Amino acid sequence: MQAIFWGVRGSYPTPGPETVRYGGNTSCVEIASRSGERIVIDAGTGLARLGEWLAQRQLDTGRFDLLLSHMHWDHVQGLPFFAPCHQGKAQLAIHALRPDVVKLRDIVRGVARHEFFPVALDDMAASFEFHEVHPGRRFRASAFAIRPFRLNHPFGAVGYRIDGDNSSCAYVCDTAPFNLLLHKKHFLKGPEPLSTTDRRQLQNLRASLVQAVQGCDTVIYDTHYTQDEYARFPHYGHSTPDHALDLLHGQGVRRLVLFHHAPNHTDAMMDEIDAQYRHKGEQLGIEVVTAREGLALPIGNAASSGPMHLVAVP
């Protein structure tokens, strides 16, 4: 199994010379099995690049499972530009957490409105299926067994553990840590006082996440902020590498991937973050890798999925 990073940026795309090494496209990760089956997690602008890559190789996508962590723009804005959406034969199965009452299909349709994109969802040639994700209820997507768990993010987000090829990885994005504040369905101007119920809910969220990542080979984690930035914006729903290491330490996780980099983080800053947390990870017995666009990362036994390398992003 391999994870291929097509977009690693959070909030909004950041093209330009200062982000060219780590990449400026928003969240999109492909998980590919040894035998060539694939799923994609999140549909940021990286998805458009994946679509180009598939089109250039004339790969028949057929049915395509797309797992969404949540619907914030940086996780869906690439969908209407994904080449397979415009192929009659393609079948896109979208899996996402359905917020109460509102139907997932309507939300995706709302995202791909003609006011925002040149082609509305209903005019795309591909056919779309919509599957509601229930945290805690496992399902299969392509060759993989998926275990979804709820995260701490405004309006709700879901993470996924993915098992396949006798190995496993997890995608934990977007999420705030589980101590200071609980994200609900209203706008937070800043941290709000926690009730006893809130505290219990945070403990439950943390416990279900810890359980899900238990023994995972590789965990891809929302480490958007540095510690200083987090102190200024604790209510934006993101974590730091320290939060990730703190949560994963002692859970039998081999490797942490830093992901969803803040848009203001230049390549020079990312080099510093990379060096700092590789060192901290070594001390805790966790290998730390900083995600960059085009990185193909073997999950589990490298001999069966090849060495770490960069793919040519179109």
Place this chain on the structure above:
Amino acid sequence: MKVRFWGVRGFFPAAGADYLRYGGNTAALEVIADSGARLAIDFGTGAVGLGRALLGAGFGVGKGVLSVLLSHTHLDHTAAMPFFVPVFIPGNRIDVYGAVDNNKLHDVLELLFDPHVCPINSQKNLNASITIHDVVDGPLAIDGFAVRALRVPHGHATGVVWRIEADGKSIAVVTAIDHPASGPLPAAIELAQGVDLLLHDGAWRSTSDHYARRWGGATVSTAVAVAVRAGVKRLMLTHHAPQHTDRDLDALLAEAQALSSVPVWSAMEGETIEV
């Protein structure tokens, strides 16, 4: 009058080493009159950089006043509105002008902030004073400039093309328009008549281009036809396709120059030009 290009890409941002010279950010322009009066066009991802730069010009302390003209509401022209820092600073006054099919631009922009897709939840949570205006065809009162709007067809959406005058100079911004198959839209030619600088969408080589058929947008030859018929002094191609690398754009520009009897340039992010 000066024009600064903060974002020149269409459709979606082009991040990567092959797009550094022309730049990968989506549509955002700043127009500055000799008087210091300023307006912005579009809220593509280039507007993030503009917003940061404005912090030093009064917007950091809530004393900024800005008019923003939207050519339409597709994300490559609006996505950065929730990331345009001046909108979060109390005291700033921002007027947004544009048009949508139902004449409720405010309601369409509100969907950008919908809690499903954006943590800000609603424009109500922006601290600056923001007023959204639906425009009709004709002149617009904006301090320091003479501005004229023309609504035009653009895919399933409504586009607006703009003529902006100050200091005895004129610019036309024509980046969201579907010209009829028979040739350039006469009303657009009239709007751009004799301008010193025409900014025109020139994303594609041919209408049969794989993506042109799916996403719409104008060809280089249409842009040249508008420039020639409107008798403009200079044409600048913008709204570059995200598939086009720096080398592709060099080639497209050379083709446009070979076609055109008026001088043609291609917009590059970060450039400032004197009109």
